[in-house]
Amino acid sequence: MRWCGPSGRRADPALLENLVLQALSGLASASSLFLVASGLTVIFGVSRIVNFAHGSLYMLGAYLAWTLVTNLPRGHLGFWGGVLGAALLVGLIGLVVEVLLLRRIYRAPELFQLLATFGVVLIVQDLALLAWGPQDLLGPRAPGLRGSIEILGLRFPLYELFLIGVGPVVLGLLLLLFHRTRWGTLVRAATQDREMVGALGVNQRMLFTSVFFLGSVLAGLGGALQLPRESVNLHMDLSIIAEAFVVVVVGGLGSLSGAALAALLIGELHAFGILVFPKITLVLVFLVMAVVLVVRPHGLLGRPAAAAHGAGAAEPPIGPAPRPLKLAGGAALALALLLPPFAGNYALTVLTDIAIFVLFAASLHLIMGPGGMASFGHAAYFGLGAYGAALAAQWLGASMLGGLVLAPFVAGLFGLLFGWFCVRLSGVYSAMLTLAFAQIAWSVAFQWVELTGGDNGILGVWPDAWAAGKLTYYYLALALCLGSTLLLRRIIHAPFGYALRAQRDSVLRAEAIGIDAFRIRWLGFTLAAAAAGIAGGLFAYGKGSVFPTTMAISRSVDALLMVLLGGVQTLSGPIIGALAFTGLQEQLVRITDLWRLVLGSVIVVLVLFFPQGLAGAARTAWERRHGDT
Amino acid sequence: MATLEVEALEKRFGGVQAVRGVSFAIRPGEMLALIGPNGAGKSTCFNMLNGQLRPDAGRVRLKGRDITGMAPRRVWRLGVGRTFQITATFGSMTVRENVQMALLSHHRRLMRLWRPVARMDASAADALLARLGMAEQAGRPCGILAYGDLKRVELAIALANDPALLLMDEPTAGMAPQERVGLMALTADIARERGIAVLFTEHDMDVVFSHADRILVLDRGTLIAEGAPAAVRADPRVREVYLGSGNMMSPGQGGH
Numbered sequence: 001m002r003w004c005g006p007s008g009r010r011a012d013p014a015l016l017e018n019l020v021l022q023a024l025s026g027l028a029s030a031s032s033l034f035l036v037a038s039g040l041t042v043i044f045g046v047s048r049i050v051n052f053a054h055g056s057l058y059m060l061g062a063y064l065a066w067t068l069v070t071n072l073p074r075g076h077l078g079f080w081g082g083v084l085g086a087a088l089l090v091g092l093i094g095l096v097v098e099v100l101l102l103r104r105i106y107r108a109p110e111l112f113q114l115l116a117t118f119g120v121v122l123i124v125q126d127l128a129l130l131a132w133g134p135q136d137l138l139g140p141r142a143p144g145l146r147g148s149i150e151i152l153g154l155r156f157p158l159y160e161l162f163l164i165g166v167g168p169v170v171l172g173l174l175l176l177l178f179h180r181t182r183w184g185t186l187v188r189a190a191t192q193d194r195e196m197v198g199a200l201g202v203n204q205r206m207l208f209t210s211v212f213f214l215g216s217v218l219a220g221l222g223g224a225l226q227l228p229r230e231s232v233n234l235h236m237d238l239s240i241i242a243e244a245f246v247v248v249v250v251g252g253l254g255s256l257s258g259a260a261l262a263a264l265l266i267g268e269l270h271a272f273g274i275l276v277f278p279k280i281t282l283v284l285v286f287l288v289m290a291v292v293l294v295v296r297p298h299g300l301l302g303r304p305a306a307a308a309h310g311a312g313a314a315e316p317p318i319g320p321a322p323r324p325l326k327l328a329g330g331a332a333l334a335l336a337l338l339l340p341p342f343a344g345n346y347a348l349t350v351l352t353d354i355a356i357f358v359l360f361a362a363s364l365h366l367i368m369g370p371g372g373m374a375s376f377g378h379a380a381y382f383g384l385g386a387y388g389a390a391l392a393a394q395w396l397g398a399s400m401l402g403g404l405v406l407a408p409f410v411a412g413l414f415g416l417l418f419g420w421f422c423v424r425l426s427g428v429y430s431a432m433l434t435l436a437f438a439q440i441a442w443s444v445a446f447q448w449v450e451l452t453g454g455d456n457g458i459l460g461v462w463p464d465a466w467a468a469g470k471l472t473y474y475y476l477a478l479a480l481c482l483g484s485t486l487l488l489r490r491i492i493h494a495p496f497g498y499a500l501r502a503q504r505d506s507v508l509r510a511e512a513i514g515i516d517a518f519r520i521r522w523l524g525f526t527l528a529a530a531a532a533g534i535a536g537g538l539f540a541y542g543k544g545s546v547f548p549t550t551m552a553i554s555r556s557v558d559a560l561l562m563v564l565l566g567g568v569q570t571l572s573g574p575i576i577g578a579l580a581f582t583g584l585q586e587q588l589v590r591i592t593d594l595w596r597l598v599l600g601s602v603i604v605v606l607v608l609f610f611p612q613g614l615a616g617a618a619r620t621a622w623e624r625r626h627g628d629t
Numbered sequence: 630m631a632t633l634e635v636e637a638l639e640k641r642f643g644g645v646q647a648v649r650g651v652s653f654a655i656r657p658g659e660m661l662a663l664i665g666p667n668g669a670g671k672s673t674c675f676n677m678l679n680g681q682l683r684p685d686a687g688r689v690r691l692k693g694r695d696i697t698g699m700a701p702r703r704v705w706r707l708g709v710g711r712t713f714q715i716t717a718t719f720g721s722m723t724v725r726e727n728v729q730m731a732l733l734s735h736h737r738r739l740m741r742l743w744r745p746v747a748r749m750d751a752s753a754a755d756a757l758l759a760r761l762g763m764a765e766q767a768g769r770p771c772g773i774l775a776y777g778d779l780k781r782v783e784l785a786i787a788l789a790n791d792p793a794l795l796l797m798d799e800p801t802a803g804m805a806p807q808e809r810v811g812l813m814a815l816t817a818d819i820a821r822e823r824g825i826a827v828l829f830t831e832h833d834m835d836v837v838f839s840h841a842d843r844i845l846v847l848d849r850g851t852l853i854a855e856g857a858p859a860a861v862r863a864d865p866r867v868r869e870v871y872l873g874s875g876n877m878m879s880p881g882q883g884g885h
């Protein structure tokens with residue numbers, strides 16, 4: 001630490017000034033971050049919806065501001081009018097989303113709401129692509145704030161200084177709104193106990209809709225104000241949403257002051273992280289989130305959410321597969337075995353991927369279905385399996401079989417380590433911690449270039465000679481994935497699987513009959529991680545290479561989509577979900593450039609009309625036809 | 630030897646002394662009722678017995694062994710079954726599977742990964758359910774069961790590990806009057822048959838006076854009376870506490 005410490009005299013004289021400036025630019029980022037996070041946290045507080053689409057609203061804010069500002073007459077009115085106009089427009093878009101979609105699913109399980117908002121993310125991405133094209137857009141600088149001023153002899157942009165002021169002003173206005181108006185009091189009351197507010201005769205619909213409008217305006221404003229700072233592009237949505245989630249979770253879900261505090265923390269961490277730990281900047285933020293959640297499970301200023309009063313309907317019991325399902329499964333297996341010799345190389349690659357993703361989804365299902373836990377970071381274990389195999393091949397000269405054996409152990413070991421922290425928390429916090437660990441794993445793969453090759457990945461991870469043919473490799477992947485998936489299914493029917501469901505159904509009862517809920521969850525998590533590791537190892541050898549994207553957020557989301565599409569409550573759900581998702585995506589990418597739009601719409605329709613997933617809907621239909629209950 | 634001995638139990642929540650200096654003991658096969666007005670500290674007392682809450686002071690001994698502050702699942706392993714005021718069962722499992730879980734846990738077979746639960750301890754579970762008159766419901770999911778039946782399932786679960794002590798927090802709350810007497814008569818039979826000590830809290834004085842061998846009366850965290858039902862009914866301090874709040878003052882309704 002050469003730049004701080006008590007002997008400041010020896011330090012570079014310009015260093016102190018640099019630090020001050022760094023701190024200021026940290027404040028500017030904190031301000032922007034707070035605008036987005038405050039909207040997210042207010043929406044969550046009242047509606048309990050984890051709004052993935054909040055980042056999309058932010059992106060729309062930036063795009064709309066660009067359109068308005070470049071089309072309005074230049075000058076103060078044009079610029080600021082454009083920024084505020086964009087924020088209001090985004091508010092209206094949020095309103096439409098709330099009324100058309102979210103309002104219908106407030107009673108659905110948390111993860112379905114997440115899925116629905118992710119559908120919106122996909123739709124908005126393609127709509128933005130249609131409206132504004134793929135190229136980055138540069139906005140004009142803010143009139144009157146173009147220059148910079150001198151602080152301690154160094155130049156600092158005026159616009160950044162302005163942004164530093166925006167955060168506290170917005171925080172102050174929001175606090176006034178929440179503490180000085182009747183509407184604000186209702187919002188705070190609903191944040192603490194939604195049912196009670198409903199019981200008092202408050203019009204919840206209006207309350208939720210207005211809160212969603214406000215949150216969307218804040219997101220839009222956050223995006224619009226970025227116009228003079230950075231180019232507007234199609235990746236803004238997901239990059240900001242990850243950070244906003246971190247801020248909201250670190251601050252405590254639903255807590256406005258917590259979001260402010262956390263934004264400050266994360267903003268400064270970014271600013272100084274680059275100075276102190278340039279090699280691990282990406283890890284740092286998620287490391288802080290992990291530490292905060294381990295020490296304070298409800299965030300810095302959050303409090304435990306009131307238990308939901310009306311728990312959802314219980315899941316039906318599990319049993320042996322009914323005859324039609326067995327027949328369908330047998331037919332599918334026969335196709336999977338007999339058809340491939342007649343398939344081309346491309347089809348074989350797709351089929352191999354499908355087999356791998358079936359296992360990946362089934363492993364996540366073990367956590368989410370029987371385990372009752374949510375994971376936003378299951379790709380970590382897929383990726384760790386892939387990297388385990390690839391690193392063994394690259395550095396130890398391991399054979400394919402060695403790598404494939406190693407993969408589940410590497411993933412399982414990290415599952416054991418990360419799981420110990422994750423399964424202590426519950427609900428969204430637990431899910432966010434899994435995301436944090438996944439991001440840490442991803443950042444290490446990305447930034448530890450010496451070991452992992454960073455963004456260039458590890459190449460030349462080819463199967464042994466005997467399995468080099470596409471067809472042979474397909475059969476190998478099918479055997480391992482199908483075997484592992486059936487093993488997971490077997491485990492769900494065995495005492496351990498029942499114990500998992502027992503602690504999910506009632507921790508109180510589980511502990512009262514000697515079941516150690518924590519240990520069961522922990523081992524379930526580890527088991528799922530190991531199974532995902534097998535899938536990851538097979539993926540690595542199938543592609544011949546591994547990149548950090550194997551454990552990126554989007555892959556975790558893919559797995560979530562597969563499980564939810566198929567249906568959490570059915571054992572065949574993840575299998576059907578993986579088939580449907582991989583097949584659908586593959587086909588859509590081939591036939592249309594707007595596959596996100598189609599996929600997003602399909603997801604939204606599914607959530608609205610088939611909330612039990614594909615397999616769940618099929619089961620309901622079947623039971624209705626046969627008069628079963 | 631007494632099944633359970635409780636010695637000078639204390640619990641304080643902030644400034645409120647919820648339980649102070651409570652001591653009592655219970656013999657095998659005995660039905661002991663813990664009664665008192667709302668807020669008397671019954672549930673707090675109860676939750677300290679099976680480890681749900683840790684007492685600030687005092688001792689809890691099970692068959693001579695100190696179990697003060699042990700986690701619920703360890704207390705269970707030592708032979709304490711528990712039913713809850715608001716039933717807690719596994720809603721996604723059938724009645725039989727609920728009992729099987731308790732049996733599997735008792736036999737320490739929960740970590741098994743291969744053999745299906747369907748083939749493990751099913752007949753033992755069915756036998757227990759038959760004893761409780763639930764044989765016909767064995768295949769139904771707990772999630773759709775009537776509340777009175779859930780209470781019976783809880784009892785079956787609680788009996789699965791051959792407990793020395795049963796803790797029943799308001800076992801008949803939410804049940805129809807005829808059902809209440811039936812359930813408590815059954816409980817008393819089983820308790821005597823197997824030498825199980827039963828401690829229960831209850832608001833329904835009919836149930837208390839017709840099934841308890843002995844009664845403890847708690848008021849504002851302190852035991853104010855203890856003894857046979859007739860003596861407790863006659864106790865002036867008990868009368869004072871319950872004045873105007875219930876039907877215990879009308880002798881002859883207890884079914885004796």
